[in-house]
Amino acid sequence: MNSLLPIDTLLIAACAWLAVGLLGLVAPRDTRFISKTLFPLGAVIGTLVGLVALGSLGGETQTAVLVIGLPDLPFHLRLDNLSAVFALLLGFVSVGISIFAAGYFRKGEGTAPGLLCLEYHVFLASMLMVLLADDAYAFMVAWETMALSSFFLVTTDHRHEEIRRAGFLYLLIAHIGAIAILLCFGVMTGGAGDYSFAGMRAQELSPFWASAAFLLALAGFGAKAGLVPLHVWLPEAHPAAPSPVSAMMSGVMLKTAIYGLLRVSFDLLHTTIWWWGVVALVIGLATALFGVLYSTVQSDMKRLLAYSSIENIGLIAVGIGLTLIFHAYRMEGLAALAMTAVLYHCLAHSAFKSLLFLCTGSVLHATKERSLGKLGGLIHRMPWVAWLALAGVIASAGLPPLSGFVSEWLLLQSFLFSPGLPHPWLNMVVPVAAALVVLVAALAGFAMVKFYGIIFLGQMREPGLKDAHDAGTWEKFGLAWLALITLLLGILPSTVIMRIDAATRQLLGTGLADKVNEQGWWMLAPISPERASYEPLIFLVTIAATLLLGRWLVRRLYHGRVRRTSAWDCGYYFQGPRAQDTAEGFSQPIRRIFEPMFRMQRHFPTARDTEPYYSVKVEDHFWYWLYLPVAKLAGRISTLIVALQGGRIAVYLMYSFITLLVLLLVARP
Amino acid sequence: MISISGLLGQAFAILLALVLAPLLSGWVGQCRAWLQSRTAPPLLLPYYQLQKLFHKDVVLAHGASSLFRAAPFVVFGCMVLACAIIPSLSTDLPLAPAADALALVGVFGLARVFISLAAMDVGTSFGTLGGRREMLVGFLAEPALLMVIFTLAMIAQSTSVATIVETLAHRELVIYPSLAFAGIAFTFVSFAENARVPVDNPATHLELTMIHEAMILEYSGRHLALIEWAASLKLYAYSCLGLALFFPWGIAPGDNFLALVAAIPLLLFKLAIGGAFLAAIETINAKMRIFRAPEFLGTAFMLAVLGLLVRLLLESKV
Numbered sequence: 001m002n003s004l005l006p007i008d009t010l011l012i013a014a015c016a017w018l019a020v021g022l023l024g025l026v027a028p029r030d031t032r033f034i035s036k037t038l039f040p041l042g043a044v045i046g047t048l049v050g051l052v053a054l055g056s057l058g059g060e061t062q063t064a065v066l067v068i069g070l071p072d073l074p075f076h077l078r079l080d081n082l083s084a085v086f087a088l089l090l091g092f093v094s095v096g097i098s099i100f101a102a103g104y105f106r107k108g109e110g111t112a113p114g115l116l117c118l119e120y121h122v123f124l125a126s127m128l129m130v131l132l133a134d135d136a137y138a139f140m141v142a143w144e145t146m147a148l149s150s151f152f153l154v155t156t157d158h159r160h161e162e163i164r165r166a167g168f169l170y171l172l173i174a175h176i177g178a179i180a181i182l183l184c185f186g187v188m189t190g191g192a193g194d195y196s197f198a199g200m201r202a203q204e205l206s207p208f209w210a211s212a213a214f215l216l217a218l219a220g221f222g223a224k225a226g227l228v229p230l231h232v233w234l235p236e237a238h239p240a241a242p243s244p245v246s247a248m249m250s251g252v253m254l255k256t257a258i259y260g261l262l263r264v265s266f267d268l269l270h271t272t273i274w275w276w277g278v279v280a281l282v283i284g285l286a287t288a289l290f291g292v293l294y295s296t297v298q299s300d301m302k303r304l305l306a307y308s309s310i311e312n313i314g315l316i317a318v319g320i321g322l323t324l325i326f327h328a329y330r331m332e333g334l335a336a337l338a339m340t341a342v343l344y345h346c347l348a349h350s351a352f353k354s355l356l357f358l359c360t361g362s363v364l365h366a367t368k369e370r371s372l373g374k375l376g377g378l379i380h381r382m383p384w385v386a387w388l389a390l391a392g393v394i395a396s397a398g399l400p401p402l403s404g405f406v407s408e409w410l411l412l413q414s415f416l417f418s419p420g421l422p423h424p425w426l427n428m429v430v431p432v433a434a435a436l437v438v439l440v441a442a443l444a445g446f447a448m449v450k451f452y453g454i455i456f457l458g459q460m461r462e463p464g465l466k467d468a469h470d471a472g473t474w475e476k477f478g479l480a481w482l483a484l485i486t487l488l489l490g491i492l493p494s495t496v497i498m499r500i501d502a503a504t505r506q507l508l509g510t511g512l513a514d515k516v517n518e519q520g521w522w523m524l525a526p527i528s529p530e531r532a533s534y535e536p537l538i539f540l541v542t543i544a545a546t547l548l549l550g551r552w553l554v555r556r557l558y559h560g561r562v563r564r565t566s567a568w569d570c571g572y573y574f575q576g577p578r579a580q581d582t583a584e585g586f587s588q589p590i591r592r593i594f595e596p597m598f599r600m601q602r603h604f605p606t607a608r609d610t611e612p613y614y615s616v617k618v619e620d621h622f623w624y625w626l627y628l629p630v631a632k633l634a635g636r637i638s639t640l641i642v643a644l645q646g647g648r649i650a651v652y653l654m655y656s657f658i659t660l661l662v663l664l665l666v667a668r669p
Numbered sequence: 670m671i672s673i674s675g676l677l678g679q680a681f682a683i684l685l686a687l688v689l690a691p692l693l694s695g696w697v698g699q700c701r702a703w704l705q706s707r708t709a710p711p712l713l714l715p716y717y718q719l720q721k722l723f724h725k726d727v728v729l730a731h732g733a734s735s736l737f738r739a740a741p742f743v744v745f746g747c748m749v750l751a752c753a754i755i756p757s758l759s760t761d762l763p764l765a766p767a768a769d770a771l772a773l774v775g776v777f778g779l780a781r782v783f784i785s786l787a788a789m790d791v792g793t794s795f796g797t798l799g800g801r802r803e804m805l806v807g808f809l810a811e812p813a814l815l816m817v818i819f820t821l822a823m824i825a826q827s828t829s830v831a832t833i834v835e836t837l838a839h840r841e842l843v844i845y846p847s848l849a850f851a852g853i854a855f856t857f858v859s860f861a862e863n864a865r866v867p868v869d870n871p872a873t874h875l876e877l878t879m880i881h882e883a884m885i886l887e888y889s890g891r892h893l894a895l896i897e898w899a900a901s902l903k904l905y906a907y908s909c910l911g912l913a914l915f916f917p918w919g920i921a922p923g924d925n926f927l928a929l930v931a932a933i934p935l936l937l938f939k940l941a942i943g944g945a946f947l948a949a950i951e952t953i954n955a956k957m958r959i960f961r962a963p964e965f966l967g968t969a970f971m972l973a974v975l976g977l978l979v980r981l982l983l984e985s986k987v
Contacts, residue, residue: 377792379734390736397782400768400775409771412815416822431819431977435970438815442808445778449785449804458792459732529766532828538767539776542753546746547739554891558723567730567887569793580789581797589805593963 006056007064007079010087010132013049014125017042021121028114031107038117039105042124043098049128050091053084058502063134069141076196078134081502082267085343086131086259092485093251093350094124100358100478101244103471104365110157123149123248130256135196136185143181143260147174147224150253153245154237166236173233177223181260184216188268200268210269214276217264218283224257225313228287229622235294238306239370243361246302250309251354255346258316262342265324266507274328274423281321281429285436288314292443293597296450296590297618299372299583301360304451305353308396311440312349316342318437319411322430323508326414329422332510337526338414339504340497340512345407347496348395348489352403355392355482356451359385362475363455366468372451372583377460381468384476386456391483393452395490397445401536401543403489406524408441413532443590450586459577491536493524584616591618599624675761678929679753682762685933686752690905691715691898693944700948715901722894730791730887740787741888741895747780748902757909758932759921760831769828770818773910774811777862780899781807788884799883802959806868806880809966810861813854816973820851820980821914830913838917846983850976852915857969859907861962864900866951868962878956905940908947912939 020041024034056062056079066075079087101120105113126149129142151174155167189195190203205213223230238246265276291310298304319342326335360370362385369375379386395402415434421427460466471479489496494516505511512526519525525533554560569575591598599619605612644655695715702709711717729738753764754773768776781803788800822828824845825836861868864881873879885896913920919935921928957965 377732379736379790380732383735386736394779394782397778398775399779399782400772405772405775409775412771413828416819416828417826427981428978431981432974434819435812435816435974438812439808442778442811445782445811446804446808449782449789449800453786453789453797453800457734457736457786457790458797523766525766530827530829530832532769532771533766534769534772535767538764539750539772542750542764542767543743543746546749547742550745550895551742554723554895558891559726561726561890563726563728564731565728567732567791567793569791569795570886572794575793577792579794580792581794581801586797586801589801589960592960 005062005064006052006059006084007062007077007132009052010049010079010128011064011066011077013045013052014128014132016045017121017125017128020045021118021125024114024117024121026114028112031105031113034113034117035102035105039098039102039120042121043095043102046091046094046098046124048091050088050095053087053091054499057081057084057088057499066138069137073137075138075141076134076198077132077138078197079132081506082259082262083131085500085503086255086346087128089255089347089350090124090127090131090252093354093482094248096351096478096481096485097244097247097251097354097358098478099481100247100361100475103474103478104242104244104361110159111152116153116156119149119152120245120248123153123253127252127256131259134198136182136189136200137195139185139260140178140182144178146253146256147171147178150245150249154241154249156242156245157240160240163240166233166240170233170237173223173230177220177230180216180220180223182220184213184220184264187213187216188264197263197268201270205269205271207271207273210271211273211276213269214265214273215279217261218280221257221261221264222283222317225254225261225317226287226291226310227283227313227317228290228310229626231287231291231310232620232622232627234310235298235303235306235620238309238357239300239302243302243357243364246305247354247357247361250306250357251350254309254313255350258313258320258342258346261320262507265320266327272324272328274325274426277321277324277326277328278426278429279321280317280324281433284314284317284319284321285433286314287311287317288440289436290314290597292440292447293590293594294618294620296443296447297587297598300370301363301372301375301451301455302357302370304372304447305356305360308444308447309349309353311444312345312353312396315408315411315437315440316345316349318433319345319407319414322411322414325421325426325430327508331421332508333527334414334417335508336504336510336512337410337417339508340500340526341407341410341414343500343503344410344489344493344496345404347500348403348407348486351482351485351489352392352395355479355486356389356396358475358479358482359389359392362471362479363468366470367465369462372454374462375455375460375465376458376462376577376580377456377465378468379456381465382456382470384470385479388476388479388483389452389456391486393448395486397448398441399445400534401490401540403486406490406493406534406536408437409524409534410526411437413526417527417531446590450583454581454583454586458580461577461580491540492521493534493536494519494521497524497526584614591616597621672761674926675763678759678761679763682758683749683753686749686757686902686905686909687898689937689940690752690901691719693905693908693940694901696941696944697904697948697951700945701951704948704952715897719894719898722889722897723891725890727890727892729889730793732791733887734790737787737790737887738892740783740790741892741899743783744780745895745899745902747776747783748899748906751776751906752902752909754830755906755909756831756834756913756920757936759925759929760835761921762831765829765831770822770830770833771815771828773830774815774818777903778807778811780903784884784896787888791887793887795879795883795886799880799886802880803884805959806861806962806966809963810858810969813966813970813973814858814862816970816977817851817855817858817914820847820973820976823977823980824848830910834913834917834920835922837914838920839922845980847976847980848915850972850979852911854969854973854976855911855914857965857972859911860950861966861969863904863907865947867954867957867965870956873956878959880959908940908943909936912936912943
């Protein structure tokens with residue numbers, strides 16, 4: 001009897017998630033049982049998944065065959081280092097979200113909690129299966145299960161018209177993506193008829209077909225990840241879904257798409273052509289810039305975060321593009337650096353974005369309000385949520401010493417040491433791309449200050465906020481868990497890179513571990529300490545030491561007296577909550593500077609208005625430039641087709657008759 | 670490895686920054702007054718102000734949260750770290766590997782985010798206005814600053830500030846045209862980042878023009894003292910960074926004690942010239958409208974990118 005292999009354990013975990021989900025159907029209306037028993041159980045399984053994946057990193061690749069599905073088409077499964085990195089992410093992040101969900105779901109309208117529990121755990125299990133699948137068939141089954149279960153989760157509150165619309169849009173784009181992925185797998189079989197990934201690896205595709213496969217993969221996985229212009233479902237679906245679901249979708253599901261893209265472009269296709277990287281780089285930059293600009297002008301907190309996710313996915317795509325370029329020119333050291341940045345950003349983003357989405361969930365519960373313009377001052381009523389959200393905000397703004405900065409730093413380093421590419425144009429384009437990445441990062445800071453400042457700081461904009469309460473114990477624990485991951489990812493980058501290096505090594509043949517290992521665990525110096533180094537722990541300790549020493553000295557030498565009075569504000573008399581910036585006011589400079597990027601409708605008050613008001617509505621250009629024309633075209637085509645459908649059976653019979661005749665004429669033996 | 674002299678040099682550099690920073694602010698104020706034919710305030714005025722503020726009680730608004738009280742200390746800590754990393758006297762700094770040039774920009778970013786959040790905390794009209802303007806200037810200045818650093822990093826093949834300075838200070842005299850572009854861009858950025866005249870007016874309480882002052886209106890007592898001190902530390906850090914990057918001569922290499930002693934008067938001299946230059950620029954310029962700031966910083970960004978491209982296209986053989 002062999003000992004239990006990690007892949008078997010992960011399969012058992014997936015089954016256990018399914019079982020937990022099914023248990024939800026035993027008493028579908030028993031909220032207490034479901035939230036306080038089943039969701040924590042799911043979290044325990046998540047811990048298991050995370051630990052097993054962590055343990056299997058750097059180990060042997062394991063395969064398994066699961067005899068289910070169609071006859072003669074068993075599911076091939078495989079756990080290698082790339083799968084393990086993403087399973088690690090899935091496991092540990094889902095722990096935080098599940099624990100939070102244990103305190104979050106309550107009695108209310110919408111889907112029964114038992115059904116919700118089933119959908120949620122099917123979602124988790126299907127994501128794990130996506131990561132383990134080793135043939136196109138198993139992959140597509142898991143992928144579609146993932147899309148469907150998340151669709152049902154998005155439409156939990158299906159009584160609202162807009163939520164149904166958001167769900168429909170999500171499903172539509174998910175399926176456009178799925179078709180592209182299916183075609184991509186079809187191309188990669190090379191006509192051999194073998195749909196297992198091992199068969200695809202063995203194929204030698206011509207550059208044309210390899211490029212076709214890559215572009216299809218980019219479109220398919222890009223639709224799921226939210227790359228421009230297939231991003232429109234994200235800002236609709238995230239506000240519609242309950243917050244733990246948004247967190248799961250944004251934190252984990254988007255990463256499965258990144259996983260798929262990495263799997264196809266570095267593992268299944270073993271040729272790389274340099275312009276693939278340029279395509280990914282340009283689309284990534286466009287996505288990042290677009291996402292961050294729109295996130296700065298949102299007034300709905302979950303939409304703001306959804307656009308910020310688009311931005312982060314864009315940055316990840318930029319990293320993938322760089323990796324592809326370096327890989328194509330056999331500059332494996334730099335490729336490894338960029339790939340590490342990609343994987344690191346996947347880990348970092350999944351933790352901090354989940355954290356922020358869960359925080360919006362707590363705010364939503366406490367205030368019943370999603371619009372930034374009606375919040376404010378919640379740090380006084382919800383100190384736990386506010387302080388934990390601050391960790392997510394700093395990480396998301398890409399500031400040291402938290403996790404977002406590490407991946408950004410790695411990405412910029414790989415940009416910086418890139419000259420020497422054999423292509424003169426690339427040498428020019430790459431630094432300019434770096435400049436745009438920096439602009440995106442700086443704008444992300446703007447968006448995050450807006451998000452945090454307007455929700456948690458300032459005066460309460462509505463009187464109802466006085467009754468807001470802090471998150472419950474379960475919720476606090478889930479938030480604290482994710483904040484802890486964010487902190488650890490921020491201050492221990494070398495340790496983390498040592499772990500995830502196995503995946504880089506698997507995909508590219510080289511990794512960073514040797515270089516990183518030389519310098520000691522506290523220091524991150526991927527090339528050499530003379531060239532670039534970053535020690536987040538010492539960084540943090542210096543600031544903290546100055547802070548504490550400064551505070552102690554000031555109190556010691558002077559005094560610590562504090563008096564409270566009303567705010568000064570240059571002596572202005574009226575200091576109500578309406579005097580402070582609204583969400584729209586805060587983003588006014590961005591709207592003004594980047595005016596052509598937005599589709600805006602503004603209403604300015606005139607001097608004659610008896611009830612003057614100012615309103616601004618910002619919409620997505622892509623909606624009007626791409627989606628509505630396509631919808632209109634589809635409408636036109638269907639009206640043309642209506643002409644064929646007269647409703648008379650005789651006419652239909654004639655169609656069949658003519659078809660038959662034509663076929664007989666054309667298809668002679 | 671970390672040497673005793675390195676540690677001492679590090680401690681001395683931090684102490685020197687803490688002491689010299691208010692003096693630099695005082696010097697700039699004095700120069701400005703002279704150039705504007707006013708009676709100059711005493712050189713030590715910033716110290717008197719700090720002393721006075723530390724003695725005073727803190728008067729907090731009712732709506733102020735704990736973040737508001739923590740922010741001055743965080744900002745101060747960030748600035749001390751920045752001053753510790755930037756080689757002002759010697760490049761032998763044990764703290765230097767903690768943050769390279771990119772992380773240094775991150776330190777300034779962290780301080781900016783905290784002070785903007787603190788500005789929004791009390792919930793007054795000027796606070797939020799200042800916070801949003803500060804973030805506006807920040808997101809425009811940060812890319813330009815990083816482009817400058819990119820250019821230098823490509824010359825030195827390193828993003829570590831100490832290595833950049835060593836490379837530039839101890840090479841044969843080669844004129845890099847890219848450095849000129851980078852230098853001008855850096856000057857533009859430092860004006861914006863330090864709330865100086867073309868972008869902001871440090872001596873104003875006129876509502877519509879202020880950025881930095883608007884953010885700290887609600888601060889008083891020791892909090893205000895720390896913020897003022899941090900602001901002068903920031904000016905000092907930027908000045909030292911500019912001097913180290915573009916005029917790196919005289920900065921002691923490694924643990925050479927004599928060179929370290931010789932570096933002090935040279936630093937004072939360079940700072941004095943730099944401060945006078947700053948005051949002169951402030952005097953001959955008028956404060957811009959806030960919406961001209963993007964043009965100003967856009968120019969800085971373009972210059973920095975130009976420097977980078979010049980470096981890449983023309984100097985790659987050098």
